[in-house]
Amino acid sequence: MAPIIQFKNVSKSFGINRVLGSMSLDIISGETLTIIGGSGSGKSVTLKLLLGLIMPDEGEIFFEGKKITMMSEEELVAMRAQIGMLFQGAALFDSLTVFENVAYPLMEHYNYPDEKVREIVAEKLELVGLPGIETMYPADLSGGMKKRVGLARAIATNPEVILYDEPTTGLDPANTNRINELILELQERLQVTSIVVTHDMASAFKVSNRLALLHNKKIEFVGTVEEIQRSRNQMVQNFIRGEIGET
Ligand SMILES: Nc1ncnc2c1ncn2[C@@H]1O[C@H](COP(=O)(O)OP(=O)(O)OP(=O)(O)O)[C@@H](O)[C@H]1O
Ligand SMILES: [Mg+2]
Incomplete structure (x- = not known):
């Protein structure tokens, strides 16, 4: 099934602070996907990019196949409904x-x-x-x-x-x-379709179909609750054990 939302190689900086660098993520219609990541890793920025409240420097974001970066203000308002x-x-x-x-x-x-x-x-x-x-x-x-x-x-x-x-x-x-x-x-x-940003791993495991770890300006790992719990990816393990704070 075609994803309802797609981030394709999205980069975003604020001045010299590069928050996202070529970040990609697909969200499937009807799923609950939770984004986890340290404080300041760009989780809220990701949601604001999706709403078109801020624009990416590079890359594309699609909502139902339409490019957010190409939408007029009117189209953005309609999308936000x-x-x-x-x-x-x-x-x-x-x-x-x-x-x-x-x-x-x-x-x-x-x-x-x-x-x-x-x-x-x-x-x-x-x-x-x-x-x-x-x-x-x-x-x-x-x-x-x-x-x-x-x-x-x-x-x-x-x-x-x-x-x-x-x-x-x-x-x-x-x-x-x-x-x-x-x-x-x-x-x-x-x-x-839901995207949840949280630090609360118990909630994340309870509500999510999939989880995505945002780390070092990109999605480091994405998988089901079971896949993430079993993952041998060190960043994932550190994060779910609560060992990552500020990035
Ligand atoms: N409008 C803005 N202008 C300048 N810098 C910004 C702006 N919005 C976010 N940032 C910076 O982008 C980085 C990522 O911010 P973001 O709010 O996405 O973090 P977060 O992952 O949601 O963190 P937290 O878990 O603490 O909410 C931070 O360094 C923040 O200071
Ligand atoms: Mg935030």
């Missing part, structure tokens, strides 16, 4: 209510009547286990609730692809479990 993102740290708008936060991508992409927006927001909040909290503000929410509201916002437009940047970081075990269950449920119920 198909890709929901749970940003690192949830990144809710503090001055907006939960309702306004979750409705935000709907307002951005569609011209739905108020009643339909209310229905969708209620449905997504219900799905993440937080029904009826529309009038609350982010400041009133716990860390776990913020992540779940961020997830409700990410899925508001029924995207085909969901990107999760550190979805469980800083959460207690109960909330970590809840997020893991939601990732699995969205994949099973809605057949979405």
Whole structure:
């Protein structure tokens, strides 16, 4: 099957800091692929490249066979309606209510009547286990609730692809479990394709079909949970045993 997302020899530098160098990765439709790698290895940059929020210096990125680097701003906006993102740290708008936060991508992409927006927001909040909290503000929410509201916002437009940047970081075990269950449920119920970035290996093994290790500006290894656990690649073993920190 043709991959839904392809990174082909992608390079990206910020000034003299080369973050990705000829990095390639294919993501298959319907899978959950987790990107692991040290802090600063370029995981968040990879997700932002896919959303077209930043552009590569070299190489190509394809979404459903279309080159992101060739898309107009309009095409990029349309593509982003198909890709929901749970940003690192949830990144809710503090001055907006939960309702306004979750409705935000709907307002951005569609011209739905108020009643339909209310229905969708209620449905997504219900799905993440937080029904009826529309009038609350982010400041009133716990860390776990913020992540779940961020997830409700990410899925508001029924995207085909969901990107999760550190979805469980800083959460207690109960909330970590809840997020893991939601990732699995969205994949099973809605057949979405997911890319998860995490440092949490237990979560990675639980939710992933495949894992990819980003190291030294490239994908060092990609394989199923079993393949990665059995791998003799020293970097992989160091990483899953928690021996790689900063890169
Ligand atoms: N907009 C930017 N301008 C300049 N440098 C940036 C920018 N975005 C990222 N970088 C740099 O690119 C490198 C990779 O950053 P990135 O955020 O992708 O790391 P990461 O793998 O997500 O790390 P972490 O696990 O800590 O979130 C870092 O050195 C970072 O400082
Ligand atoms: Mg990051």
